[in-house]
Amino acid sequence: MDDLIQNSAQTEGLRPPALVMRLARMGASFPTRLSFLRVLMRRLNEEQVRVTRRLWEMTPDGYGRAVYTLTLGGHSYALVAFSHHLPPEDRTDRVIAERWDTTYALFDGLPTPDDLDRLAENVPLQEAGRMSQRELVLSRANRSVRLFEHVVSALARGNQPEPKILDQTGYLMRTTAVYGNGKFGLADRAVIAGRPGLQGAFQVEMLTIWLIRHFTHDLADHIAHARAPGTAVSLSADTRRRLGIGNATGLGMAPFLVTHPELIHSWVHARETALARVRALPRASAQDRAVFADVLNRAIAHAASWSVPDPVQMDHIRELRTDLAGIRALTDSGSLHAPYPWEGLLIAASACGLEAQECLNALVMEPYGALVDDLADEMQCGLPMRLDPSMRLSDLAGIIRHEYAWALKIDFGQPDETYQFWYVSEDKSEPRLGVRSREPGAELETRLDIARQVQELSHAVHRAQPADSVAAFLMRHPDQRHIVERVQTIAAHPYGEIRDNLIGRACLPIDLLRFKLAFFGATRFDPKSDRWTRITLCQGAPLAGEIAQADPDEWAFWAPPDAGAA
Amino acid sequence: MITPSLNETARRMRDAARGAGWPDGIATEIGHAAAWLAALGADGVGAALAAIKEPSGPVDARQNGDALWHIGPAPVALAGPAALDLLFAGEGPVHVTFTDHRTLFLGLAGWASAQTGYRIRLEGAITVQIEAGHLLNAPHTDPTRRDLVLTARPGLPGAPLPCGRHAPSPEAWEDALQLSSRTLVPATAASRAFGAGAGLGDGD
Known part of the structure; x- marks a missing residue:
């Protein structure tokens, strides 16, 4: 018992938004039981x-x-x-x-x-x-x-x-x-x-x-x-x-992720809660280990059968194959017999690439439907939160420092940090991305530049009296209403913010697309550019004629029957 | 005649407000207010359009030696949210005077009540009580007045909001479309070819 208590104290609970809501990790997302x-x-x-x-x-x-x-x-x-x-x-x-x-x-x-x-x-x-x-x-x-x-x-x-x-x-x-x-x-x-x-x-x-x-x-x-x-x-x-x-x-999916912070928080919070519940399990039963071994083998076969023309993604897939093989070797050696086996496995896998880390996060949930499936009902939200006009500016500044430290560090004087702009074309209202220095239309950009807006708000707040209320501040600065409301919303819904500069040169919209599509349950991501992808849904899923009898979860990480599992 | 969904109404009027130059946060409030009115079967599009077309102007709040805050005269698009902010900040009753159009304020108050669950009482140019987004009585309007007094207190949890629709006049809907289209970037061949990151054809 002592070993369990000791290890339990090491459990950190939910992964922090600063880790989870980064583009590179979001771009390695996999579907889970909660998709x-x-x-x-x-x-x-x-x-x-x-x-x-x-x-x-x-x-x-x-x-x-x-x-x-x-x-x-x-x-x-x-x-x-x-x-x-x-x-x-x-x-x-x-x-x-x-x-x-x-x-x-x-x-x-x-x-x-x-x-x-x-x-x-x-x-x-x-x-x-x-x-x-x-x-x-x-x-x-x-x-x-x-x-x-x-x-x-x-x-x-x-x-x-x-x-x-x-x-x-x-x-x-x-x-x-x-x-x-x-x-x-x-x-x-x-x-x-x-x-x-x-x-x-x-x-x-x-x-x-x-x-x-x-x-x-x-x-x-x-x-x-x-x-x-x-x-x-x-x-x-x-x-x-x-x-x-x-x-x-x-690109249409990307603005959705920015403009629905409470909803996105509910999705990620549910997933992270599920993961935390599994990590906190002190033991894995033989049945749990068997289910995990089966789905791990399927994931290995899935990765073996997943090939795409995009060289960047293909490199990631190759790394994933290697990492998954290493994870299987580890679990085959009996690592899951130790106390807090999933916590131990995930810590060991933290040396793997992001694809394998996120894949493993999905895999460890598979034996535990009874423990995590209820969280799916939480992946929705009601009306958007109204801003709190009674908040003092000193408190608002505190939220900015706490939740947006990453944004305050960005030097928007550097051209690369404002390299791109998002816009909606009059061409059937298609969402597009442009290069600010050489394409027209930046004055009409879609405001996904959250980090830049937060910096502007921070400057305005520091010029005002700390004891002033948000209500008084917004009367003088109605142009800040949107970002004030967002900052307050994120304080209560921290997984709702992507902690990267979405107008910077380094931003790859494909990461946003994969994140959202994984929540839908998409597989076989097949990027056609840094802002366009094809995916597959329902592959291996029960058919219309058999859904009443089929195992509804057996198709997770589906792979063709003849795909290699080694 | 088009009968837009509530989501279409909110988005169209938000974008129309943006196109007319109102800040994002204000435009979002206008969109929600229009949709809240439309859900009750009222002409939210018309009310929002009238407010959007008013010229902007500064808003200030003052107290005249008593507990009552006074705002305006100012356009409803700015004075409305400012008055509701003061109200929800717990600063006491608020007296607000609008420069011209005020129908949209019913929508702004209705939406705010829905979000907060508060009971809001309006008395003056519009007299009504709204609780958790639901009208507690039929609104009474006084065309001779441009001002009203706002009070609020916590309300009871409400039933789901109405999901009705209202068909705006074709002219108003088109007018809003024209304003919202000001937020769109003109199409170019280069934008069409490269902006979305995908080719123009998919023959495979």
């Missing part, structure tokens, strides 16, 4: 959800519409899917696209024929259409051209597609946007907040993604059978599981 897709899979399984294909009106070439329905938490939902002919020259993953292979809406309830006709007029237009309060999500996806045709051709010939070719892409289609929360007339999130079955973050969006994956499988089957009715076969369950749904993501 939103994982949460959804467990919920669908618990509720024994059954998906029904209510409508299938498709031409032999696969153009038309389909409706899938399910009941979750006592409410019915319907994915309404439209499939269109898309000329190759119009195919782009960018927001600037105006046509897509397929378009979707998640309908709240069961749509009537009139609803379907209304949706048929609007959903294919995406941003240019208008949704109603009956629609919760709007999305679209383009075919992965080479893989889609390979799969259809193989099925038409009576064969399953080549596994190696499947694994090069991992999905039949890529979504290029998944809109919710009132965009383009959709229902506001408040409409479904607190609705049974949708607690937590981004659950309707994840449900939509999972159903779209199912539709893409059915569409390939349909075209193959229409092309060769005499020889065609359907996708096997194994092949279907192997095919997730892709996503192409750009």
Whole structure:
């Protein structure tokens, strides 16, 4: 017992925001048990959800519409899917696209024929259409051209597609946007907040993604059978599981992380609390160790099968493979039999690269669903906090010193520290990044320059009377209202702030994208530049037809069955 | 006619305010106020637009030998948040005078009440009580007045806020769009090609 108490005192609890909320570490994020897709899979399984294909009106070439329905938490939902002919020259993953292979809406309830006709007029237009309060999500996806045709051709010939070719892409289609929360007339999130079955973050969006994956499988089957009715076969369950749904993501995700500090805090705080609970466990049972060993092996296979063209990310993946092998050697040597085994393992792994550290953080949670899964319900927030006008400026200055010491150290007189600026283009309101010294538009930049704003606030506060209230200060400085509110918010929600200069030359937006996408449950990050990535969702996840019976967690760190585990 | 969601209303009016030159924090308050009014079925867009178009000006607060703070005359976009700040700072009742438009203040107070859970009482140009974001009685407006007195006290936890919608006039919605578009950076070929970090086509 003494050894347990002694070690317990060494447990530091939650990792500090200054460690966790740095771009480089955020850019090494992995999905965990608390990732939103994982949460959804467990919920669908618990509720024994059954998906029904209510409508299938498709031409032999696969153009038309389909409706899938399910009941979750006592409410019915319907994915309404439209499939269109898309000329190759119009195919782009960018927001600037105006046509897509397929378009979707998640309908709240069961749509009537009139609803379907209304949706048929609007959903294919995406941003240019208008949704109603009956629609919760709007999305679209383009075919992965080479893989889609390979799969259809193989099925038409009576064969399953080549596994190696499947694994090069991992999905039949890529979504290029998944809109919710009132965009383009959709229902506001408040409409479904607190609705049974949708607690937590981004659950309707994840449900939509999972159903779209199912539709893409059915569409390939349909075209193959229409092309060769005499020889065609359907996708096997194994092949279907192997095919997730892709996503192409750009800069739009980054401002979200900055403008929703309370929400981001809730996500990270839940994850860090889960990790702390595991680290604090004094013993690992044989069952716990076995579960961990299994998922570690899967992670090793996952890393072995994860290859990308981007040389920087590929270097990280190689380092990850080496580090994971070292971690397995350590655990194979019996390290998990010691007291506080997870704390010990994570300390030992602190010498590894960031990818392995964050991967291991996700892995150690896997045996402990009963201990951590409840935290998923905390990954949401209510109305934004209102600023505290009674606070004295001396106290505000104290928060700045405590939470923003990192920001006060930045020398914004150096051109590299203001090298980039974020903006929204009038070109379909696409979020973009520019170089301040040579591109126009910096005067209209999106205010993600939090560190610079905090410095300006700090200077203004120091010129004022320390005993003055925030209310009095803001009456003279209404331009500081936004940053004062943010500083106060971060004092209560410290994981809500990214502790790096987002306009500096060293800032790589790809780190922000990966951080957010990992919380969604994305895998196989495939950066196409420092500000654009492709990812895979739902690969290996239970299929629509088996979710009621399947183990909803077994697909964590999924790897192709023939991927090397050594 | 478009019936925007509450989120669309808040964002459009926030960006319109930014486009018109109001500071970020003020613009955000204006957006939320417009959405709070729209949720009740009121013309939040119109109220916000009127406030956004007022000229800015300094705001000061003073006491005339009693416990009552006086603010204004000043534009509602600045005097409104300032009055609510004084109120929530515990500085006592606040008397605020607006230079012109004041309807938006109902939205500003409603949103503040929703955020804090406070019961806020307005008396004067607008007379109403709001608790935790919910109206406790129908607002009464006095068109002859541009001033009101604010008091507040902690309220009871409220039910979820209304999620109604209001269809603004097409002209007002378009007007707001034009203002908000001032925050967008004009498109160039170079920006289109390189700004997003992805190519223009995806044929694979």
